[in-house]
Amino acid sequence: xxxxxxxxxxxxxxxxxxxxxxxxxxxxxxxxxxxxxxxxxxxxxxxxxxxxxxxxxxxxxxxxxxxxxxxxxxxxxxxxxxxxxxxxxxxxxxxxxxxxxxxxxxxxxxxxxxxxxxxxxxxxxxxxxxxxxxxxxxxxxxxxxxxxxxxxxxxxxxxxxxxxxxxxxxxxxxxxxxxxxxxxxxxxxxxxxxxxxxxxxxxxxxxxxxxxxxxxxxxxxxxxxxxxxxxxxxxxxxxxxxxxxxxxxxxxxxxxxxxxxxxxxxxxxxxxxxxxxxxxxxxxxxxxxxxxxxxxxxxxxxxxxxxxxxxxxxxxxxxxxxxxxxxxxxxxxxxxxxxxxxxxxxxxxxxxxxxxxxxxxxxxxxxxxxxxxxxx
Amino acid sequence: xxxxxxxxxxxxxxxxxxxxxxxxxxxxxxxxxxxxxxxxxxxxxxxxxxxxxxxxxxxxxxxxxxxxxxxxxxxxxxxxxxxxxxxxxxxxxxxxxxxxxxxxxxxxxxxxxxxxxxxxxxxxxxxxxxxxxxxxxxxxxxxxxxxxxxxxxxxxxxxxxxxxxxxxxxxxxxxxxxxxxxxxxxxxxxxxxxxxxxxxxxxxxxxxxxxxxxxxxxxxxxxxxxxxxxxxxxxxxxxxxxxxxxxxxxxxxxxxxxxxxxxxxxxxxxxxxxxxxxxxxxxxxxxxxxxxxxxxxxxxxx
Numbered sequence: 149x150x151x152x153x154x155x156x157x158x159x160x161x162x163x164x165x166x167x168x169x170x171x172x173x174x175x176x177x178x179x180x181x182x183x184x185x186x187x188x189x190x191x192x193x194x195x196x197x198x199x200x201x202x203x204x205x206x207x208x209x210x211x212x213x214x215x216x217x218x219x220x221x222x223x224x225x226x227x228x229x230x231x232x233x234x235x236x237x238x239x240x241x242x243x244x245x246x247x248x249x250x251x252x253x254x255x256x257x258x259x260x261x262x263x264x265x266x267x268x269x270x271x272x273x274x275x276x277x278x279x280x281x282x283x284x285x286x287x288x289x290x291x292x293x294x295x296x297x298x299x300x301x302x303x304x305x306x307x308x309x310x311x312x313x314x315x316x317x318x319x320x321x322x323x324x325x326x327x328x329x330x331x332x333x334x335x336x337x338x339x340x341x342x343x344x345x346x347x348x349x350x351x352x353x354x355x356x357x358x359x360x361x362x363x364x365x366x367x368x369x370x371x372x373x374x375x376x377x378x379x380x381x382x383x384x385x386x387x388x389x390x391x392x393x394x395x396x397x398x399x400x401x402x403x404x405x406x407x408x409x410x411x412x413x414x415x416x417x418x419x420x421x422x423x424x425x426x427x428x429x430x431x432x433x434x435x436x437x438x439x440x441x442x443x444x445x446x447x448x449x450x451x452x453x454x455x456x457x458x459x460x461x462x463x464x465x466x467x468x469x470x471x472x473x474x475x476x477x478x479x480x481x482x483x484x485x486x487x488x489x490x491x492x493x494x495x496x497x498x499x500x501x502x503x504x505x506x507x508x509x510x511x512x513x514x515x516x517x518x519x520x521x522x523x524x
Numbered sequence: 525x526x527x528x529x530x531x532x533x534x535x536x537x538x539x540x541x542x543x544x545x546x547x548x549x550x551x552x553x554x555x556x557x558x559x560x561x562x563x564x565x566x567x568x569x570x571x572x573x574x575x576x577x578x579x580x581x582x583x584x585x586x587x588x589x590x591x592x593x594x595x596x597x598x599x600x601x602x603x604x605x606x607x608x609x610x611x612x613x614x615x616x617x618x619x620x621x622x623x624x625x626x627x628x629x630x631x632x633x634x635x636x637x638x639x640x641x642x643x644x645x646x647x648x649x650x651x652x653x654x655x656x657x658x659x660x661x662x663x664x665x666x667x668x669x670x671x672x673x674x675x676x677x678x679x680x681x682x683x684x685x686x687x688x689x690x691x692x693x694x695x696x697x698x699x700x701x702x703x704x705x706x707x708x709x710x711x712x713x714x715x716x717x718x719x720x721x722x723x724x725x726x727x728x729x730x731x732x733x734x735x736x737x738x739x740x741x742x743x744x745x746x747x748x749x750x751x752x753x754x755x756x757x758x759x760x761x762x763x764x765x766x767x768x769x770x771x772x773x774x775x776x777x778x779x780x781x782x783x784x785x786x787x788x789x790x791x792x793x794x795x796x797x798x799x800x801x802x803x804x805x806x807x808x809x810x811x812x813x814x815x816x817x818x819x820x821x822x823x824x825x826x
Contacts, residue, residue, distance in 0.1 A: 325796070353796040357755040359543055360745055362536035362675070363790035369669070370529045383651045383747065390746040394660075394672055415653045415747050 180223035181216075181476060183208070183466065184243035186253035186263065186274075188231040196454050197255045200277055201226055203452070203459035204252050206443050207467060217471050229254055233262035240266035249476035250274065252462050255455070257281030264290040271478035273485070275466055277458035282335075285502040292478070294485060294503040296462045296494060297455070298428070298510055300328070304335030306510040307402055307426050310523075311375055312345055316400065320350035320373035322364070322388070324380030332404050333379035349373050356384055365391050368399065375400040382412035386420070393419040400424065408513055408520055420515045429495075429511045430522055431457065437493035461492035461508075465499075528670065533791040534784065535671040535679075539744075541783025542682035545776045546737030547760035548767070549689070550609075550730030552775035555764070556706040557726045559625065563632040564612055565734060566757015567639035570750065572605040572735025573654070573742040574643060580655050594657040601735040608639075609731025610724050618720075636754075643750040650749065657743040674744045681740060685733065686776060693772065698725055706770070762806050768819020777817055781805070 185204045187197030201224075208222040216222065225246045229236040236259035243251055244266060251267065251274040254260040260279040267274055273292040276284075282299040284290060311319060319340060323333035330353065340348050349371040354364050365388070368376060376392075376399055378385055385407040392399065401423045408427035413420045431437050440460045444452040469484035470476060489498045489507075497507040513520040547569050554562045576597040583593045616635045620628045658674050671679075693699040704712040705722045713719050741756070742748045759782065767778025782802055789801035809817065 352794055355795065355798045357751065358798060359540055359741060359756055359759065360536070362539065362672075363533055363787040364795045366529060366532040366536060367791055367795075370532075383749070386651070386747055387745050391744075394674065396668060411650060415651050417653055417746070419746070 180221045181470065182223050182225050182246060182248040183463075184246070184248035184251035184253070184274075185224055185226045186229050186236070186239050186243060186251055187255035188259075189226070189228040191230045193231040193256065196278065197228075197231070197253075199453035199456040200252060200255060200459035202444060202448060203277075203440070203456050204463050206440065206447065207460060207463040210443075211467055217467060218474065222467070229259050229263070231256040231259050233258045236260070236263040237266060239263065244270045244272060248272065249470070250466055250481060252277070252459060252466065254279065257284065260284060260293070264293050268292050273478060273482055275462040275485075277462045278455040285504050288502070290503070292482065294462075294465075294499050294505070296458045296465065296492070296497065296505045296508060298508050299504060300331055301335040302504075303404060303426050303510045304332055304339060306512065307377060307404065308336055308339045308343070310424065310426070310512045311340075311377065311402060312343075314375070314400065316375040317346050318349045318372055318374050319346050320368050320371055320376045320399075321348055321352075322350070322368075322376060322378045322380075323353050324356050324378075324384050325353040326356070326380060328406060329378075329380030329404075331379070333377065336377050336379065354380075354384060354388070356380075361388055361391055362395075364388075365395060365397070368392070369395070369397055373399060375402055378403045378407070380404070381406040382409050382415065385423075386412055386416035389416050389423060390419045402426075405510070410520075413515055413518055413520070421518075423515045424523075425513050425515075425520065426510045427513055427520070429509055431494050434493050434495060436491065440493050457493045461494045461497060461505075464492045465490050465497065529791065531670050533787045535675055537784030537787030538780065539675045539678050539783070540787060541763075541780035542678050543737050543741045543756070544760045544763045544783055545779035546682060546685065546733045546740075547756060548764040548775040548779045549772065550734050551761055551764040552767070552769055552772060553702075553726050553730050556770040556772075557702065557709075557723055558617065558621070560617060560628050561632060561761070561769075562612075562617075562730075563629070563757070563761075564616070564635035564639055565730065566753035566755075566760070567636050567643075568605050568609050568612070568731045568753070569734040569738040569756055570643065570748075570753030571608050571639065571738075572601040572731075573738035573748050573752065574647065574750075575604040575735070576601040576657065576739040576742070577652065577654055577748055580657055584655065590657070590659055593655075594659070597657060598736065598739050601739050602732040605731040605735035605738075606728040609727040609734075613723060613727045618723075636757075640750055640754065647750060651747045652749065654742040654746050654748045656746065657739065678740045678744060681736065685736060689729070689733070689772070692729075698722070702726060759802060762802055766806055766809055766816055768816025771816070771818045771820070774816055774818035781817070 185201050187200050188194050189197050204224055208224055212221050225243060225248050227239045227242055229239040236254055240263035250272060253276060254263050255278045257279040260276055275294040277296050279295055280297055280300045282301045284293055321333050321337050323329040337348055337351055340346055385403050389401050403425045405427040408425035437457055441452055468490040469481050472488050473480035473484040485499045489496045495507050497505045500506050512523045514523055550565045554560055579600040580593050580597040583596060612635055616631045617628055620631055658677050660673050701717045701722050704717055705719060763779040763782045764775045766782060767774030785801050785805050786798055790798055
């Protein structure tokens with residue numbers, strides 16, 4: 149009996165609180181524009197979430213200093229989701245309750261997926277700087293989802309197109325059995341098989357940490373592959389390439405952004421020479437990117453962390469959409485995001501029907517003289 | 525071509541088997557003498573490899589001959605690993621010698637985690653490039669597609685080490701004492717064998733072999749990090765059980781069976797199931813011969 153009354157009291161409180169926030173939301177000029185920022189701000193993945201908070205803060209400060217959006221100031225509502233799907237649902241409910249007009253985030257694909265349903269019910273949009281899981285946009289389940297990073301399958305498409313360009317007809321596709329590596333390899337395989345321009349002569353997962361890979365390498369050699377596409381991270385890639393080169397195998401090695409990392413070159417040494425890897429297009433020479441990084445250094449005294457530039461672009465796109473649409477209504481905002489280009493540190497971007505950023509993508513790099521060089 | 529492929533896989537299986545054998549011997553010897561599964565043995569292997577990395581790094585700054593670097597590095601690795609092995613025994617196992625076996629097992633797992641994290645903090649969690657200590661040489665060019673010079677050196681080194689170990693156990697006084705201790709510890713003590721010394725020597729030998737394995741394989745694959753001991757250790761443990769834990773020839777046989785099974789499994793079926801092959805063969809053998817391939821049947825109180 150006692151418990152039910154307690155629950156009832158909580159329910160009433162929540163209901164009243166919700167009613168108040170809803171009424172507050174309806175008010176017009178003079179009020180601040182609340183923008184939610186969600187991601188892991190504590191725990192082991194905090195290093196992926198905090199740069200986004202800083203990016204949002206920097207953009208908000210800049211906009212507010214210039215008089216806000218049509219006179220209305222931006223107020224950030226920052227919520228931690230620890231990258232956990234079960235926490236993210238609560239985070240989302242909290243942000244909805246706080247009356248935000250849109251959300252920058254979430255960071256991890258799993259957490260994003262769990263939050264998007266809540267936002268959709270409340271007609272809120274979210275722009276993620278980092279959730280690369282393809283179904284988030286392609287399934288069509290979340291018309292309110294946008295992202296300023298290219299999805300995993302876009303990288304596979306770039307990789308395969310490059311393999312065609314180099315004229316490889318027989319390709320061995322390997323992966324490390326992990327979510328990321330296997331996902332990438334599966335996309336590559338699917339694209340290769342659908343196009344029929346090259347043959348997948350071998351498709352296998354290797355065991356990370358195995359004592360040696362000679363058996364797999366023998367298999368690659370006997371499959372007659374002209375190129376290897378590897379999905380995974382640099383430790384396995386450097387082991388594979390080292391052992392392949394030691395066997396004098398002259399087979400091209402193509403990989404993903406898990407390998408486009410300087411540690412790969414450091415570990416594989418001379419054997420890394422000539423390896424191809426796809427990675428996000430290098431925008432570090434973009435004037436806006438330089439400016440954003442400098443603003444970060446000035447304010448926080450250090451270089452920005454992961455996805456900072458993507459988050460900065462997401463925040464700029466959102467601010468621009470509010471400005472152009474002259475509204476904070478869901479339909480107006482999504483419409484504005486889809487129909488306008490905005491200058492960001494990632495270049496001039498807009499969003500397609502599904503929510504993926506147009507103008508953001510991957511490039512192919514090659515190790516030349518001990519460093520990755522973008523191939524034009 | 526088909527035959528070539530077969531031999532390539534056989535050689536890669538033998539290479540793997542050699543490495544497993546070098547580690548598995550440590551498991552099996554320690555088990556034979558003190559009836560303890562030393563789960564921190566994989567970490568001793570890793571520490572050996574790290575020692576060689578550091579020593580060879582320093583020496584190569586002085587521009588020494590690669591063969592000397594290799595010899596000094598592997599000697600340093602052996603000394604350092606042996607010191608760690610003995611210290612491990614004194615700190616984590618000796619006080620528990622009279623305690624239930626489960627306590628020592630838990631202590632071993634604790635030491636394994638401790639050593640991993642210790643190296644993680646002292647060095648780094650990143651993968652580090654390991655210098656090519658094993659020299660490449662020419663006379664194998666004609667068969668290079670089947671066996672690389674590295675693999676050849678690993679096989680030869682392992683074979684030499686195995687022969688030396690067998691001779692040592694069979695004919696030396698200490699070897700005899702070790703065999704006596706493994707048969708009956710109390711009786712050995714009664715006839716005047718210093719048990720503590722025998723146990724220490726067992727740890728020294730086991731750790732040295734693991735260090736050799738660590739240096740060989742790291743040089744072969746060219747990289748190293750703090751975690752390499754864990755998987756290699758588990759595989760070597762499986763090999764030791766497969767061959768009959770406590771039996772020295774058993775550990776070697778088990779390692780080669782395991783290495784070759786994995787290699788052929790990868791080559792003819794798929795590397796997707798590489799680890800599965802190891803455990804399937806372990807289960808099959810334990811069902812039909814619970815004591816392992818060469819293990820003796822010992823009636824045990826349960």
